[in-house]
Amino acid sequence: MSNPVARESTRRRLTAKQADTVDRLGQAAIGVLGREGFSGLTIRMVAAEAGVGAATAYTYFSSKEHLVAEVFWRRLASSPVPPTDSPDSTVRVIAVLRQIALLVADEPELAGAVTNALLGKDPEVEHLRVRIGREIHQRLVTAVGSDHSPDVVESLELLYAGALVRAGMGYASYVQIADRLETSARLLLAGRSNSP
Known part of the structure; x- marks a missing residue:
């Protein structure tokens, strides 16, 4: 991954494998949001969609707000000026x-x-x-x-x-x-x- 933001996390620096997991969770969150809206979004639902255990998802994201804010941050930080x-x-x-x-x-x-x-x-x-x-x-x-x-x-x-x-x-x-x-x-x- 050439994008330096992909290897960052709110909580820690990520390995390539961890960055891939965070990316999959972010993509899954967008899919779940499209179907369920913010009120219906849960970390467990996103984890299931991403093929990741809920406990693993919670090691990266403390709440659905954290997950969505991270998706936006990554989008902003990786968008060219x-x-x-x-x-x-x-x-x-x-x-x-x-x-x-x-x-x-x-x-x-x-x-x-x-x-x-x-x-x-x-x-x-x-x-x-x-x-x-x-x-x-x-x-x-x-x-x-x-x-x-x-x-x-x-x-x-x-x-x-x-x-x-x-x-x-x-x-x-x-x-x-x-x-x-x-x-x-x-x-x-x-x-x-x-x-x-």
């Missing part, structure tokens, strides 16, 4: 926000589950939430460029977090949310260029 060669920071920021917003757009059950999972209190989820936040923060800092202000980056993070919650609550599709994020980012960044 959109090209940042445009001289226009607004174009770069919009590319980053759109890409992140659309990571789960084609899988509504997974998308809703991610929102629920990331709001969980499980310590493993809290750890992943920090990792996900750091990754999004770094992508936004890079997109905004050298003239970034911490307030602008934080405002963009708030836009994204609010958009994720709105989409997870079913107010709009993830594609519509990505479009709304673009409009909101343009407004925010236009205000930045007009400020003293």
Whole structure:
């Protein structure tokens, strides 16, 4: 496996065999979510679908929230950062926000589950939430460029977090949310260029 994220876990560094097991559990979770939804998802059900013992699955994931958060983290961390060669920071920021917003757009059950999972209190989820936040923060800092202000980056993070919650609550599709994020980012960044 060439993807370094595949060999990581919230709990420990993984061998190739362990990474394969975690990957199979993640893929099985997506399948179970599609049929059962987040409320019907259990670690035991995912383990059975992946052909893994429940006890083994619990050595990797403490809860269904942890499992879903890990699936999202792996998807985010392994997704390529959109090209940042445009001289226009607004174009770069919009590319980053759109890409992140659309990571789960084609899988509504997974998308809703991610929102629920990331709001969980499980310590493993809290750890992943920090990792996900750091990754999004770094992508936004890079997109905004050298003239970034911490307030602008934080405002963009708030836009994204609010958009994720709105989409997870079913107010709009993830594609519509990505479009709304673009409009909101343009407004925010236009205000930045007009400020003293």
